[in-house]
Amino acid sequence: MSKFFNKAYENLEPYVPGEQSNAQNLVKLNTNESPYPAFPMDADITLSVQALNRYPDPNAALLIKALAKQYSVEPENIVVGNGSDEILDFLFAAYCSKETGVLTPEISYGFYPVFASVHGVPYKTVELQEDFSIDIETFFNAKSTVCIANPNAPFGLALTRAQVEEIVKHNKTNVVIIDEAYVDFGAQSCVPLICEYENLCVCQTFSKSRNLAGARIGLALACADIIQDIQRLRNSKNPYNVNSLSLLLGAYALENQSYYDECCQKIMDARTYTTTKLQELGFYVLPSLANFLFCAHENIAGAELYEKLREQNILIRHFDVPKISNYNRITVGTKEQMDTLLQAIQKILKGQNNGKAN
Numbered sequence: 001m002s003k004f005f006n007k008a009y010e011n012l013e014p015y016v017p018g019e020q021s022n023a024q025n026l027v028k029l030n031t032n033e034s035p036y037p038a039f040p041m042d043a044d045i046t047l048s049v050q051a052l053n054r055y056p057d058p059n060a061a062l063l064i065k066a067l068a069k070q071y072s073v074e075p076e077n078i079v080v081g082n083g084s085d086e087i088l089d090f091l092f093a094a095y096c097s098k099e100t101g102v103l104t105p106e107i108s109y110g111f112y113p114v115f116a117s118v119h120g121v122p123y124k125t126v127e128l129q130e131d132f133s134i135d136i137e138t139f140f141n142a143k144s145t146v147c148i149a150n151p152n153a154p155f156g157l158a159l160t161r162a163q164v165e166e167i168v169k170h171n172k173t174n175v176v177i178i179d180e181a182y183v184d185f186g187a188q189s190c191v192p193l194i195c196e197y198e199n200l201c202v203c204q205t206f207s208k209s210r211n212l213a214g215a216r217i218g219l220a221l222a223c224a225d226i227i228q229d230i231q232r233l234r235n236s237k238n239p240y241n242v243n244s245l246s247l248l249l250g251a252y253a254l255e256n257q258s259y260y261d262e263c264c265q266k267i268m269d270a271r272t273y274t275t276t277k278l279q280e281l282g283f284y285v286l287p288s289l290a291n292f293l294f295c296a297h298e299n300i301a302g303a304e305l306y307e308k309l310r311e312q313n314i315l316i317r318h319f320d321v322p323k324i325s326n327y328n329r330i331t332v333g334t335k336e337q338m339d340t341l342l343q344a345i346q347k348i349l350k351g352q353n354n355g356k357a358n
């Protein structure tokens, strides 16, 4: 740290992303990306890189129009960002003050506490139930900005739309942010509620269910007033936040929605398959509605399983966090990747048993 660094940020603990590697032979199940290509194999996309001499459209009109059609809302109900992480950053700036702070589940997306600390606002949490699910009443009358990932990470458990609506109804004096990064893998979206509630803001992303993590495209959907707030911040920080190539790629992706629906279906099928197989191997697996599984085994510690798989070039995610340190989060990849993982786990568990017998 240089001696010039702003004291306000001295104690910042940055978000730690999962390991990114281009190593060959790697089975990468650690950051919830899609294992499938970004576009259909026969996709015919022409991107003119020569046009990069111009700034992108600051209104993102083409992409927003396509999104409005897709979600059956008006363009005034949408704002796009450089990934939904940027959208969340705008939302914390817009709606979390020193007085209100932000209220989230005690264990959730690792970026929430980081944004709270960057913005210097109190980070408050509610306890999860024994099974890691959310008791909706703990979020009633929060008097803080509520932020919930639905499905929640790293568990994959989801609230129904009716449950979220109850939370929204019981928070008339503050905004409720619903982060739907994983909603397309089987959960209920709250987008149909945005025009009914002035305090609801839904975030989505192209990174998980649209195979475009590298393009960095996220969006918020809300009533026009909320979107205007976010636009005001966006135009004050970075009006060209989504680059020209990503604006085109995003609009193009929406023309190919059936491709992404098929990819999501394959992931959901692989999720069911892997859940059953892990259970057969003695794992406790949470019922996930996301593209990852959260699981633990009584014969092997979470950290040890993570390390042993890593030695075999299989990356999963382990969180050294109280209450969940014995668990691992496994991104659901292709069926072939899941078979490779399951075979490796089976061998590791066998070695474990042999060790005990000796």
Ligand SMILES: *Cc1c(COP(=O)(O)O)cnc(C)c1O
Pocket (backbone or CB within 6 Å): 082, 083, 084, 085, 086, 109, 149, 153, 179, 181, 204, 205, 206, 207, 213, 216, 217, 218
């Ligand atoms: C992955 C993820 C995001 C961030 O997505 P980007 O659009 O890639 O920035 C936001 N929220 C949750 C809960 C996530 O898991």
